Amino acid sequence: MIQNTRSKTLLACASTALLLGATSASAVTTFTGATSGALVDPTNWSAGLPTRDNPGIIQDAAVTTGGGDLNLMDSTIVTVSGASVWTATGLRFDDNIITFEDSSSLQTTGAVALGRDLVDDTFSVMNWNSTGSFSNSGTPFLVGRKANGTMVQTAGIVEVGDVLIGGNLANETNDGIGLYTLAGGAVETSTLAFQAAGGALDFTVDSTGVVNISNAALGFADATADLQAAIDAGNITIGGQVQTAGDYSGFLITYTAGVGTSIQLSDGSGPVLWAGYEVDDQGNVDTMGWIGTLNVALPDWTYSYSLDNWLYLPESYVTPQGSWMYVTKP
Template sequence: MNPKKNTKLLALSSFTLALTALSAHAATTWTGAVDADIDDAANWSNGLPSSSNLGTLDNGDTVEMENRSDLDDKYITVSGGSTILVPSGINGFRWGASEINLIAGGNLDSDYTSSTQMGRNGSATLNMYSGSNASFAANLNVGREHIATVNQFGGTMLIGGTLSVPENASGTANGSTYNLSGGSVTANNLLIDPNSSGTNYFNFTTGSTGSLTIVQGNFDFESLIDDGEIRINDNASSLFADFKVDSSVGGQTTLSLIPEPGTYALFAGVCALSAIMLRRRG
């Protein structure tokens, strides 16, 4: 069997298993019995979410952070039109030792006007699936004292400042990645691996249908690819020729993968089958 096909099947299986696990092991559910404070145990059916007490927020409510570390040690799946809101007036936004999963209709909305730090107080993971949305009013730093990971399978990521993998600061851990399999990412700027360790990078997974847009005309993606800071399937020697750069929209540059020949063949086959069915109906 084609090894690339095996890879895609494995990725699909992992995605399905992940969603099943999230659903099957959820142990505490948001009720909002007291107020909108995400860090008040009284607002959850069985205490605060954690790695051993997985949380579910799926009733369309908007919950709020009141302190900058309210997401620390939280494991939460957000869906069904529900939103985790970070108010603009909060004294910082950082999280660690946590995992946030945004699935269909799940939203993470940060109005905080300075840098968001993933991995500040422990490793942090953000998983995004189709139909989800994440927005940051300013910078998003994927990595700080600890490793941080974004796995985007779908949905929309909007960053009003710089996407940095990781933050350029003393004590920053190495090994952080942004993995894009599907959906769209838009940021005003892109900064990769400022400590030059070679272990932090933006990664297009094999067969990715996602796009990365930087709101700058003719942004220099080629240098980042040549330096191994933007990769395909974790390969530090990925080729610029395997990417498509689109500058047709003024003031922005979009990067995506050139579809594999098999993808074109599949699309052509679907079109041909549709044409046959239409003729038969006629």
């Protein structure tokens, strides 16, 4: 397996930022709602608007942002906790760390972007640890557009129109890397798309999370082939590791007509596969019209029953177009 180094590097940077942000802060500002529920109003905060050096805390409050406040949370550290409800027309996060905890929720009527505008080496992190919901009325959720963006979900429901990881905007230059780390909870979306060179959906090794893709605009079409292609391309990973092309045994992909396609980690009860072919208890695989039945019990070396001979044929050599192999002399 090949390590997805860019995604893991971004996650490491995000984790470091969380640690530094928490330990270097000299003060905090708490949302009081003294004047209104508007986050943009400094009089609603105990010590003015939040920044990275003056982190904000929103506890059990109903807060709002409007169309002119899209970039309000740039260069800030904010924690939303308790039963807080944040309503917004849309949000753009840059160079910030925002965490949702307890049963807090975020409801928007427009798109939400992590790492939308700033370039250079900045990044935006959203930690969704809440059992509540994040919904955006069927509009896109962009993770990493022009700058780096990281979404870490451990619980709750993220219900958005489209999940676009790495921007996926054909008419713009997207320098940011998008990483969606799923440890738990559910993602409900119409589509899931990646910028080929800069986007990854990473299931943690013990993830209990699930992604449900409706493909509603395409008549709830089966997205299994698209998900398998994304796995092969390294856009869907497990623990930061790119899976062997053609091997989808680490995932459980289920299509339900009229509902959509879901993907989650396999519980290990599914069939063992070799190059996409099912392996029986004796280590045999039936490649059918390709090269017949093989025994793949040994690493790299396979035994061909039809040739009555050993082949040097590592699984990684096998591609949809065929394979190179070495045949021993009889």
